[in-house]
Amino acid sequence: MGKISYTKTAYDNLDDFVYAHAVHPVTLKNGISIGGGTMYPEVNFTLPTMLVNEGTFPEVINIYKEIATGISERANILQVPGFVAEIELLPQTTFVPKWGIEIAKVVNDIIKENEAKTGTKGAVRQTPVDIREGRELEHMWHGKHWDSVLETFEGSAKAGTELLAIESIGGKYVHDEGLMYADIEKVIFSYATLGCPDMERLWTEIVRIADENDVVAAGDTACGFANTSMVLADGKMIPEVFAAIDRVCSAVRTLVAVQVGAKGPDKDCGYEGVYLKAITGTPISMEGRIAAVAHLSHVGNVAISLADLWSNESIQHIKLLAAYSEVCSFEQLAYDCRLMNEGTKRGKDTALLLRDLNADTDSPINATAYILRPDIVLEISKELVKVEDNYFKRTKAAAMLAADALRKGYDAGRLALSDKEVKQLDKIRKTIDSITEDEQEFVKNGIAKTKALRPEVYDLA
Amino acid sequence: MSDILEKISLAIQEGEEDEVLEHVDEALGEGISAQKILDEGLLHGMGIVGERFTSGDAFVPEVMSAADALNGATAVLKEKFIEEGVTSTGKAVIATVNGDLHDIGKNLVKLMLEANGFEVFDLGTDVKQESIVQAAKDNNADIIALSALLTTTMAEMGNVVKAIEEAGIRDQVKILIGGSPITQGFADEIGADGTASNAAAAADLAKQLI
Structure with missing residues (x-):
């Protein structure tokens, strides 16, 4: 298929832009309809402290069996309407695709056996690690790293995992360099010149694999990009306004997956998914307060306002008083979903009240929370899609629109920012203004100024 | 602290590499030792940036710019360090x-x-x-x-x-x-x-x- 160009948002009216409802829901083989009116929990987990190698792999498999069994049993007890279990593979289990595939198979088999036995609907999202980095990387789009990622997808799809996702990293090292200097021009370069073209290549392949195996190409996330930025900002290491602007820029990159055929649900840690939902109408997974087990954030409540799946990000498998940690985390997600679904059941006014209560509790005190507000998301998205569908132009416009929205929010007293942050916001805005309109010149400057770039692996040499 | 060492320290704090190099050259012209330039100019400035970072008054990018300026200056002073037997921390x-x-x-x-x-x-x-x-x-x-x-x-x-x-x-x-x-x-x-x-x-x- 060709690349879809979005020139208008999927939503006109803010009142239609709400959690659990997407314009284009994704319906799984067992009938779970993500974005079709019900919010489902999406639980994620990782291994405890241990080495993963040939010798320990049988133990690894046993732990994944224990996890899948524990979650399925808790899902039965809580009578959830359905759930998704996400396997975020580790580097070792993507470098050796047969390991990642075996993990997918055992988790999926247990969840499907439980479904057949009890009627509790479950599905698996398989997320290989994007291992295309390091000194041994030959090229982003061919060579052993590329082959291992695609082999893991292919094998996992054949093993029954119905949703395929990845936290892709094209341009990440250049983005990291941009973060260390709070250099918005370099961040835009990392997305527009490196990340977006990489997404086109990678997601075209993932969509092909999904189509051939009758599964769903779900979505990507700016985890290695805007999440790094957000975590650094939360640690007061870079300005929070920078992280917020970065988040909106990242939406242009994450959107590419859908432009080349992904259907959603977008990946949980991609907080920019709200922009994806606004523009494309695809469902999204989000993480917030229940993800406190994985990292600090200032967006614990606002993140649920537009979520279709509700996730915990990740938790390491350890025994707690009640049960294993991932089972406890799953239970918390299930209760949040119950509450939100009751809101939907009581009618639009209640759902909108729940949406806005969650948004309003976070957004006045943090820049990222502010740009995740449904009204701000829709406002920025409507302007963004008016810009020519060109990665450079849209990413630069995203930065500008985000900076202006933050300034407007601050001026109106809707967003509190320290003097230091306001100074940084003005500085970033001036830098955006100073970026050339000439894309060729922009790319040439970007290549010349970036230490972390190996242009040849992106065919830019 | 002499004026020129203070200028080096300030330029480090501002992350202005060109200014740092200019002042380092000036200090060498005044006969100030590389050790003194390092301790009382470069690392003095860097120490202040580090304190500002620790107390939450500076962000990483400011530390990065200061560190780049420091590295630029130490590269220029490398030969002098060897001559004077100056060692790193x-x-x-x-x-x-x-x-x-x-x-x-x-x-x-x-x-x-x-x-x-x-x-x-x-x-x-x-x-x-x-x-x-x-x-x-x-x-x-x-x-x-x-x-x-x-x-x-x-x-x-x-x-x-x-x-x-x-x-x-x-x-x-x-x-x-x-x-x-x-x-x-x-x-x-x-x-x-x-x-x-x-x-x-x-x-x-x-x-x-x-």
């Missing part, structure tokens, strides 16, 4: 361990070590234990700093500690470990010399240990 080898591809935390620690006058040899991410041991030997390292973000790669840190012991250099180096899942208890368990909760604290710990 210490030598540190830093790496993210085998199997782990995360590097932001490592980069922040590297930055803070450099800001504190360490000569840092950055081996990158996903580094095998034999490469870490070899780099420590080749560079006569005082510190080996190891990073891991995953629960499945932190155990590799224990293997690196063992490899350092087996290579017979354990008593010559101090081993620092860091990353989200790392605790002091884990550091003690694998025989590392310590861990810290953030990059600035890691650099302070490195200084204390050598």
